[in-house]
Amino acid sequence: MRVEQIAVFLENKSGRLAEITRILAENDINIRALSVADTADFGILRLIVDKVDAAKKSLQEGGFTVGKTNVIAVEVPDRTGGLASVLKTANEAGLNVEYMYAFVNKSAEDAVLIFRFDEMDKAIEVLQQGGFVLLSGPQICAL
Amino acid sequence: MMWVEEVETLPRPGLESIQLKRLQKQVRRVYDTVAPYRSKMDDAGVKPGDIQSLKDLHVLPFNTKDDLRDNYPFGLFTVPLEKVIRVHASSGTTGQPTVVGYTEADIELWASVMSRALAMAGVTPGDMVHNAYGYGLFTGGLGAHYGIEALGATVIPVSGGNSKRQITIMRDFGSTVLLSTPSYALNLADAMADVGVSPSELKLRVGIHGAEPWSESMREEVERKLGIRAVDIYGLSEIIGPGVAMECLQTDRGMHILEDHFLPEIVDPETLQPLPYGEVGELVFTTLTKEAFPLIRYRTKDISRLIAEPCACGRTLVRMEKVMGRTDDMLIIRGVNVFPSQVEHVLVGIEGVEPHYQIEVNREGSLDTMSILVEVSENIFSDEIRVLEGLSKKIQAEVKDMLGVTCKVKLVEPRTIKRSEGKAQRVIDNRKL
Numbered sequence: 113m114r115v116e117q118i119a120v121f122l123e124n125k126s127g128r129l130a131e132i133t134r135i136l137a138e139n140d141i142n143i144r145a146l147s148v149a150d151t152a153d154f155g156i157l158r159l160i161v162d163k164v165d166a167a168k169k170s171l172q173e174g175g176f177t178v179g180k181t182n183v184i185a186v187e188v189p190d191r192t193g194g195l196a197s198v199l200k201t202a203n204e205a206g207l208n209v210e211y212m213y214a215f216v217n218k219s220a221e222d223a224v225l226i227f228r229f230d231e232m233d234k235a236i237e238v239l240q241q242g243g244f245v246l247l248s249g250p251q252i253c254a255l
Numbered sequence: 256m257m258w259v260e261e262v263e264t265l266p267r268p269g270l271e272s273i274q275l276k277r278l279q280k281q282v283r284r285v286y287d288t289v290a291p292y293r294s295k296m297d298d299a300g301v302k303p304g305d306i307q308s309l310k311d312l313h314v315l316p317f318n319t320k321d322d323l324r325d326n327y328p329f330g331l332f333t334v335p336l337e338k339v340i341r342v343h344a345s346s347g348t349t350g351q352p353t354v355v356g357y358t359e360a361d362i363e364l365w366a367s368v369m370s371r372a373l374a375m376a377g378v379t380p381g382d383m384v385h386n387a388y389g390y391g392l393f394t395g396g397l398g399a400h401y402g403i404e405a406l407g408a409t410v411i412p413v414s415g416g417n418s419k420r421q422i423t424i425m426r427d428f429g430s431t432v433l434l435s436t437p438s439y440a441l442n443l444a445d446a447m448a449d450v451g452v453s454p455s456e457l458k459l460r461v462g463i464h465g466a467e468p469w470s471e472s473m474r475e476e477v478e479r480k481l482g483i484r485a486v487d488i489y490g491l492s493e494i495i496g497p498g499v500a501m502e503c504l505q506t507d508r509g510m511h512i513l514e515d516h517f518l519p520e521i522v523d524p525e526t527l528q529p530l531p532y533g534e535v536g537e538l539v540f541t542t543l544t545k546e547a548f549p550l551i552r553y554r555t556k557d558i559s560r561l562i563a564e565p566c567a568c569g570r571t572l573v574r575m576e577k578v579m580g581r582t583d584d585m586l587i588i589r590g591v592n593v594f595p596s597q598v599e600h601v602l603v604g605i606e607g608v609e610p611h612y613q614i615e616v617n618r619e620g621s622l623d624t625m626s627i628l629v630e631v632s633e634n635i636f637s638d639e640i641r642v643l644e645g646l647s648k649k650i651q652a653e654v655k656d657m658l659g660v661t662c663k664v665k666l667v668e669p670r671t672i673k674r675s676e677g678k679a680q681r682v683i684d685n686r687k688l
Contacts (some may be wrong), residue, residue: 119638121631123668149640153647154631154666156638175670177636210639228638 113236113246114182116164117226121177122148122155132157132171139163139170144252145226147213158213160185160226162253183228184235185247190216190223198225198244205238207231217255224252262515263371263570270571271309274518277543279306282315285549288333291326292551312518312541313529317552320353323493328354332547339547343492344392355394355492356547362401364544368513369402369498375511375568376463376486377504378432380407383458385430387421387439388466390414394496395466399434402498408432415439418446425457433462437469437477437485444480454482461504463488465497468578472603487577493553494540500575505567509574516544519575520552521561524582525592532563535594537582538575556582558594586616586682588623591660595681598627601653607634608650613672615665618686626663627654630672 122128129148136143145160161167164180171178188194195214202209210228217224224247229235239246247255265273283303285292295316296302305311323331332339339356357365378384384403388395396414403410411428413421415435421443424430433440440462447454462477465488477485489510490497499517500510512519521536522529530536538555558581562574580596587593595614602608611630616623629650637643647664654662673680 117638119636121636121666121668123666123671128668151640151644154643156640156643158638175668177631177633177669179633179636179638181638 115185115249117183119179120157135174141167145215186225187245201242323353324351343394358546366401366405370406372498372501375501375503382408382431384432387435394492398496429458437464440477503568509562511572532561535560614682616684
């Protein structure tokens with residue numbers, strides 16, 4: 113149960129994020145979730161979108177370096193301790209989080225946590241066994 | 256086949272004694288016949304008789320392109336013009352053209368060194384040699400032409416241009432050897448694809464390419480696209496033209512210098528001190544036998560190194576490394592000589608990194624800083640910060656290792672580095688010196 117995420121290399125200069133969102137809008141691509149990781153010199157934009165391949169292609173044509181990676185989307189009730197319970201399970205299994213970000217879905221009852229773990233297969237197994245709800249790409253887009 | 260085997264495999268002491276005799280004679284000749292040489296040597300307090308060993312070469316003054324320009328057009332000729340049977344000239348794109356002259360003996364010498372160079376690439380009588388170097392004032396076409404004839408191979412004096420016709424000729428005449436600039440070889444390969452001729456329909460075996468800088472990756476491309484072995488040839492009109500140095504088929508590195516006629520040195524481009532074999536610096540040539548237009552310690556501005564190790568082919572002639580760059584491109588960063596090509600070398604050695612880079616030099620306070628901008632291609636991109644930072648650190652460490660200079664590495668988006676006419680501007684020097 114993996115979700116495809118696209119990552120875009122961002123040089124630290126003004127207008128790059130605006131350019132990316134402009135391209136996505138022009139190509140009728142909807143962003144479901146995003147995060148920006150940054151250092152002093154560059155950043156990485158990570159996106160979950162409804163049309164992954166179209167997004168990748170249009171950004172590449174716009175001159176960006178784009179990568180596609182798999183992440184795990186975990187749905188938890190939007191209440192205190194939701195994230196903590198996932199991390200506790202992951203930690204107990206010896207999994208490391210490379211990065212994560214989150215969003216609350218429209219109904220505002222659930223939160224979706226996006227994870228990249230060092231061992232993805234193991235993470236899926238451990239979380240499913242722990243009773244967590246993992247979402248697929250289409251499921252996220254349908255939220 | 257080894258042309259003039261007795262010279263090319265001579266043990267070093269024998270070769271050096273020939274070089275010394277020729278050097279002494281040449282220095283005496285230029286001193287006696289060319290006023291600018293005489294006054295330069297007088298100013299340096301050097302007399303022809305001071306040359307007692309090859310090492311004494313180091314006391315002689317250098318010459319540069321400026322000396323040629325100052326004495327434009329014929330001021331450095333050692334013989335009256337009636338003895339000069341040919342002149343060639345540079346294009347003059349970077350200033351006044353430089354003019355070179357040849358006596359009858361010079362033309363013979365040129366044909367001889369060029370034929371020896373061709374033999375190093377395995378060319379023999381019976382070969383059909385497609386000479387696509389330009390004929391004219393440029394030394395490439397005619398220089399190669401006479402060498403091919405002297406060797407006894409068949410020359411097709413096709414010159415440059417009209418690629419489609421060239422391909423037809425190559426196919427119909429059965430050309431076995433191609434002489435051209437490396438970029439023209441690639442141009443021919445592309446044109447072949449356009450006209451639907453496959454390399455397998457040709458008899459081409461070897462390509463001899465020079466007259467412009469080219470990288471190892473370009474060599475691989477020529478070899479792959481044309482299905483040939485591509486070798487490097489070195490020459491410059493001031494020294495004689497093509498035929499100064501040539502790669503043999505047995506080596507994987509460097510070109511044999513026709514040392515019995517062209518005496519090489521490597522000097523530090525800043526201090527002008529001679530450097531030992533193996534060190535990187537500016538290539539300097541002294542022509543030992545040329546008559547009309549000899550040159551003493553001519554600074555080529557080409558960056559290379561000399562390889563003294565014996566070659567598998569049996570030649571004792573020293574080899575020069577593929578030209579790594581020009582002294583004009585050299586940067587001095589905190590006292591260290593840095594050539595952009597060295598940075599490129601580091602980058603292409605790192606898996607996935609494309610050689611799209613730019614070097615930015617700044618002065619912060621009194622300290623020079625070097626930043627290397629590297630375009631992030633999809634091969635090296637990762638969605639994880641630590642992977643990209645690891646890449647930066649790796650580049651930084653390898654540059655430090657190779658050049659001894661600490662640099663900053665800045666990862667930039669593709670096509671950020673300005674390309675003018677397909678050629679990237681490699682260096683931006685913001686220092687006010």
